Amino acid sequence: MKLYYAETLAPRKACAVAGYLGLPIDYVFVDLRKGEQTRPDYLAINPNGKVPSLVDGEKSLWEADAIICHLAQRAESELWPRSVQQQIDVLRWLSWNSQHLYRHAGSLYFEYLIKPWVGLGEPDPSKVAEAQGFFRKHASVLDQYLKGRKWLLGHDLSVADFSVAVTLPYAKSAAMPLDEFPEVQRWHDQLNAFEAWRNPFPRRETHAVAHA
Missing domain, CATH: 3.40.30.10 (Glutaredoxin)
Structure with a gap:
């Protein structure tokens, strides 16, 4: 492969x-x-x-x-569950993330990390404020959902966790208000226990985008 x-x-x-x-x-x-x-x-x-x-x-x-x-x-x-119902739940979270959390957290990632990387200047304050507002809205949904659950599917780690959390390693450097959502933080801290999550990219001599 x-x-x-x-x-x-x-x-x-x-x-x-x-x-x-x-x-x-x-x-x-x-x-x-x-x-x-x-x-x-x-x-x-x-x-x-x-x-x-x-x-x-x-x-x-x-x-x-x-x-x-x-x-x-x-x-x-x-990570890809056997049960059809859990597979549907994975698809739900992948869809939700692409339309909601990833979309707006990705806007903050673009403003703070990609723009300076490609020479497009400083973050746009109006776009930052809008994206932070949507981040809070959708992170609040996630925060409530995670209460009483270890992972998105309950006790079982799945690809949904890897997908939905992918912007969060950049929360600090991209001004995502993650600290307002303790359940999301707790969930992401669990992923940070995995070396593959903390350092996912193969080693290269130079790095394309600064890591969080």
Whole structure:
């Protein structure tokens, strides 16, 4: 298997799950600043020109959430649950995250980390305020839900946890008001116990985006 990645948000979840599962994977760094994601050979793998992408034999997959589900299933791991009802619950959280928490936390990540990285200037205060407001709204939903639950599916760690939490390692550096949500913090602290979560990216000589 080959996992094409950059040191940015969506690939982080794919690299974290791959590392947690200990799968034999060749990691291929895609330099976004050099436009490697737009090269014809890469577009043949992922026509969207995005990262991550996974090549597993004859199969190519793009979209990080699909990739982490595939990796968990490939490893026959409980990260992809056996029960159909739990699988539906995973899909619920993946969908919720993409439309809500990830969307607005990702805006803060863009304003504070990506803009200076690519030379687009300082964070826009109005966009920051808007994104923080939505972050609070959706983190509040997550905070209430996590009361009495260890993980999103209850007692069982799943790919949903890796996906929904992926912006939180950048909370401090991207001005996400995470400290207002103790249950979310407690849940994320559990993920921080895993080396694959804390340090998901393969070692390289230079780093593309500063880590939290």
